[in-house]
Amino acid sequence: MNSENQAAEPSTASKRYLIFLVLLMGLVSNMDSWLSLIEAKALTGILRDFWGITETSTAAEIAAAQSEFAFLQGIFGIIVFGVFFIAWFADAYGRKRGIMLLVAVMGLPAILIVFLSVNIYIFLLLYSIIIMGTTSNLWEVPISEEAPAKSRGMYGSIAFLIGVIPIYAIVGTKIIDGFGWQWGYGVMFFLMVVLMILLAFMKEPQRWLDTKDARGDARLGILDAVKKIRKEDYKYILIATTVYLTWTISFKMVTTFGGSYFVNVQGLSPAEFNTILTVAGLLLPVAALIAGVLLDKVGRNIVLVIGSLGAMLSMIGLGLTGLPLLYQTAFFFMAMLLAWIYVYIVEIFPNEVRSTSVGVCITGARFGYVIGPLMSSVVIGLAANMVGFWLFAGILMVIPLFTLIAKPLETKGKTLEEIEAER
Numbered sequence: 541m542n543s544e545n546q547a548a549e550p551s552t553a554s555k556r557y558l559i560f561l562v563l564l565m566g567l568v569s570n571m572d573s574w575l576s577l578i579e580a581k582a583l584t585g586i587l588r589d590f591w592g593i594t595e596t597s598t599a600a601e602i603a604a605a606q607s608e609f610a611f612l613q614g615i616f617g618i619i620v621f622g623v624f625f626i627a628w629f630a631d632a633y634g635r636k637r638g639i640m641l642l643v644a645v646m647g648l649p650a651i652l653i654v655f656l657s658v659n660i661y662i663f664l665l666l667y668s669i670i671i672m673g674t675t676s677n678l679w680e681v682p683i684s685e686e687a688p689a690k691s692r693g694m695y696g697s698i699a700f701l702i703g704v705i706p707i708y709a710i711v712g713t714k715i716i717d718g719f720g721w722q723w724g725y726g727v728m729f730f731l732m733v734v735l736m737i738l739l740a741f742m743k744e745p746q747r748w749l750d751t752k753d754a755r756g757d758a759r760l761g762i763l764d765a766v767k768k769i770r771k772e773d774y775k776y777i778l779i780a781t782t783v784y785l786t787w788t789i790s791f792k793m794v795t796t797f798g799g800s801y802f803v804n805v806q807g808l809s810p811a812e813f814n815t816i817l818t819v820a821g822l823l824l825p826v827a828a829l830i831a832g833v834l835l836d837k838v839g840r841n842i843v844l845v846i847g848s849l850g851a852m853l854s855m856i857g858l859g860l861t862g863l864p865l866l867y868q869t870a871f872f873f874m875a876m877l878l879a880w881i882y883v884y885i886v887e888i889f890p891n892e893v894r895s896t897s898v899g900v901c902i903t904g905a906r907f908g909y910v911i912g913p914l915m916s917s918v919v920i921g922l923a924a925n926m927v928g929f930w931l932f933a934g935i936l937m938v939i940p941l942f943t944l945i946a947k948p949l950e951t952k953g954k955t956l957e958e959i960e961a962e963r
Contacts, residue, residue, distance in 0.1 A: 794933060
């Protein structure tokens with residue numbers, strides 16, 4: 541990219557403010573990660589409280605309970621499609637208000653789980669509302685709009701890195717052991733309060749303000765936002781949705797049933813699984829850092845290939861060997877692919893409907909929160925040793941590689957305006 545193109549890029553944020561924004565969005569991302577991943581530890585308590593599963597339960601009883609839980613989780617997962625309205629809200633009313641709505645959607649049901657989860661149905665209702673928030677990825681949009689082109693991938697990955705610091709594995713497991721699995725979710729209410737205070741100091745990105753001024757007094761309605769999505773955008777909606785849907789199905793299988801697999805199938809103690817999960821969690825920020833460098837240095841497509849192949853081989857290997865190391869490397873490579881998702885699907889769409897376009901992708905991808913648990917229910921039911929479960933999850937990760945056939949635009953080092961013009 542030449543100096544003229546760099547000069548043409550809107551300079552909307554000072555270095556100091558950009559650091560604050562990345563840290564703030566990183567905390568939102570960490571809340572997202574905690575609520576998404578704590579399930580691996582909470583599931584043992586959920587199965588105990590709602591299905592009576594204990595250490596003395598047979599493998600068949602455990603598999604049946606897991607299968608039924610996965611089925612119900614898939615049915616309630618329909619609620620997750622409401623994520624589109626969060627995305628539209630951020631385009632219509634601003635990134636700041638959109639992030640505030642997102643944080644509230646995650647934090648309020650989290651505390652209600654502590655006091656209202658008297659049966660599996662109420663828990664899954666509240667849980668699904670939380671997951672609707674964790675699926676948004678809205679926190680990447682302000683960073684993409686404020687960061688300079690040459691380091692946009694790195695800034696986005698740093699926020700992701702902060703988000704995947706495994707506090708849930710280190711602290712969350714202790715909270716669950718000491719206060720019960722419900723507080724594994726409920727503690728995030730207090731982070732919500734902190735984030736709401738910090739969000740008061742967030743500024744609207746200049747790019748969104750410019751778009752708002754161009755609309756004048758007209759309010760961007762939901763249908764208006766969808767109509768503004770251009771024909772050429774749908775190619776990238778299909779690419780992004782395919783990658784994200786596949787990732788969601790596979791990673792949902794990994795995070796939901798990893799703990800039960802090692803404890804109930806492999807016979808490890810909960811403490812031993814805590815160690816495995818902690819190491820897996822520690823690999824996530826490492827993966828985010830490496831992905832951030834690769835995204836800006838060698839390009840987006842290379843990261844897509846590395847993440848997909850690595851995850852596929854790790855999960856297939858786990859199914860064949862049962863080695864905890866491969867569970868941990870699955871986390872690593874899935875995190876690399878997620879870094880691609882977070883950076884690419886935000887930067888590839890035009891500014892006016894960026895959040896809405898991302899929302900369409902995410903809404904499509906969130907079929908994974910229905911399909912994944914339903915598939916898990918079927919696969920677990922076929923074999924209690926879960927070998928086929930891991931093989932299936934791994935083979936799925938071949939699918940993102942086929943999106944390269946469509947020759948997606950390489951966005952490394954380009955301004956958002958250049959990307960929009962080239963497309």
